[in-house]
Amino acid sequence: MDTIGILGAGAMGSGIAQVAAAAGHNVVICDNLTLALTKAGKGVQATLKTLVEKEKMTDAEAYALYSKIKFSDHMSDFRDCTVIIEAIREDIEQKQIAFKSMEAIVEEGTILASNTSSLSISAMGAQLRHPERILGIHFFNPAPLMRLVEIIPALQTDLEVVDKARNLITSWGKTTVLAKDTPGFIVNRVARPYYGESLRILDEGIADEATIDWAMRTIGGFRMGPFELMDFIGNDINYAVTEIVFQNFYFDPRYKPSFTQKRLVDAHYFGRKSGKGFYDYRNGAAMPEPLKDEALGREIFFRVLVMLINEAAEALYLQVASRDDIDMAMTQGVNYPKGLLSWADELGIEKVVEKLDDLYVEYLEDRYRCSRLLRKMMRENRKFFNA
Ligand SMILES: NC(=O)c1ccc[n+]([C@@H]2O[C@H](COP(=O)([O-])OP(=O)(O)OC[C@H]3O[C@@H](n4cnc5c(N)ncnc54)[C@H](O)[C@@H]3O)[C@@H](O)[C@H]2O)c1
Numbered sequence: 001m002d003t004i005g006i007l008g009a010g011a012m013g014s015g016i017a018q019v020a021a022a023a024g025h026n027v028v029i030c031d032n033l034t035l036a037l038t039k040a041g042k043g044v045q046a047t048l049k050t051l052v053e054k055e056k057m058t059d060a061e062a063y064a065l066y067s068k069i070k071f072s073d074h075m076s077d078f079r080d081c082t083v084i085i086e087a088i089r090e091d092i093e094q095k096q097i098a099f100k101s102m103e104a105i106v107e108e109g110t111i112l113a114s115n116t117s118s119l120s121i122s123a124m125g126a127q128l129r130h131p132e133r134i135l136g137i138h139f140f141n142p143a144p145l146m147r148l149v150e151i152i153p154a155l156q157t158d159l160e161v162v163d164k165a166r167n168l169i170t171s172w173g174k175t176t177v178l179a180k181d182t183p184g185f186i187v188n189r190v191a192r193p194y195y196g197e198s199l200r201i202l203d204e205g206i207a208d209e210a211t212i213d214w215a216m217r218t219i220g221g222f223r224m225g226p227f228e229l230m231d232f233i234g235n236d237i238n239y240a241v242t243e244i245v246f247q248n249f250y251f252d253p254r255y256k257p258s259f260t261q262k263r264l265v266d267a268h269y270f271g272r273k274s275g276k277g278f279y280d281y282r283n284g285a286a287m288p289e290p291l292k293d294e295a296l297g298r299e300i301f302f303r304v305l306v307m308l309i310n311e312a313a314e315a316l317y318l319q320v321a322s323r324d325d326i327d328m329a330m331t332q333g334v335n336y337p338k339g340l341l342s343w344a345d346e347l348g349i350e351k352v353v354e355k356l357d358d359l360y361v362e363y364l365e366d367r368y369r370c371s372r373l374l375r376k377m378m379r380e381n382r383k384f385f386n387a
Pocket residue numbers: 007008009010011012013030031032033036086087088089090091094098115116117118138139140141
């Protein structure tokens with residue numbers, strides 16, 4: 001069985017290590033900070049303790065799983081690994097340096113993967129002697145709970161490497177989707193309007209955070225409203241992904257970040273983890289009440305939804321991923337109540353195009369341009385599924 005290496009023992013690295021060990025692999029997790037390794041060890045132990053308490057595993061199974069993970073502060077321990085997943089900070093230069101160092105240690109056939117959320121896998125491969133072995137294997141947070149994993153071949157990746165990685169991750173009980181090496185891949189691209197359009201509605205004074213969250217949850221059926229979700233993810237992390245996606249799409253206004261969120265980040269109002277974000281989570285603070293106006297709520301929900309559908313359609317049109325993978329990615333990666341393309345079918349593509357065109361005419365901003373695919377499908381009276 002493959003020995004799996006994980007570089008970076010942060011939130012993602014420690015979660016992925018747990019998933020790989022649970023699937024029966026020996027795992028080497030390496031971090032250059034001893035403190036991070038200690039924290040990761042304690043984190044995995046705490047999760048296993050909870051699983052034992054809930055009778056999902058026995059004490060002996062938890063012990064056996066934990067002893068499969070070797071915590072190391074030196075990459076030379078990766079020597080026997082056949083697959084290594086990098087999960088260090090989201091910084092292309094640091095990742096490139098790390099991949100070069102790892103390539104000097106491992107065998108020629110070792111697969112090197114990155115868990116990056118938004119950086120170019122092809123750029124990481126450019127530094128390698130054997131770039132055909134690199135690809136993106138993108139888990140979602142928390143890795144042990146989230147079923148979706150995006151598989152992202154770089155321009156240089158060998159097809160056999162893609163197949164091997166996909167089979168391996170599937171054998172860990174995950175659902176894989178294949179995405180082109182483009183900014184944000186599937187989920188972090190297609191989900192941008194959930195945050196961006198909600199922030200725009202807030203900035204324009206159409207509704208406050210609580211009302212927008214209420215509309216998206218109650219009328220839209222989303223598990224969390226956009227503002228509570230940004231506070232949960234951390235505004236620092238969510239803003240950074242938006243900024244990277246915006247820059248990497250050559251400043252396409254569809255992905256434009258919001259000053260409102262930037263100021264929260266400036267003030268270190270990161271959200272739940274700092275006690276304050278869009279909402280105040282400190283002891284005794286009261287949550288604001290939404291304005292439960294059904295007509296306003298429907299307007300907010302429909303505007304955000306058509307922007308999401310437009311993004312999903314554009315990703316399909318530009319061959320970022322297949323129809324099925326785009327819908328699967330959004331339901332399993334970010335728990336959307338429905339796949340966006342099937343949602344478009346259900347609403348009627350004509351209604352989606354009409355709303356996008358209304359927004360475009362009103363604002364005269366490129367941000368609201370309708371995907372050619374939606375317009376073409378409307379003309380041809382087609383649906384994404386069953387037509
Ligand atoms: N946090 C998320 O929600 C999430 C979700 C999906 C993907 N990602 C991606 O996963 C990666 C890691 O994210 P995270 O949230 O776990 O980060 P994190 O900051 O929690 O952890 C990163 C770890 O890497 C270590 N590290 C940094 N440089 C290193 C090096 N050269 N060698 C060894 N260790 C090094 C740090 O000490 C730290 O412990 C990023 O690329 C991020 O974009 C994050």
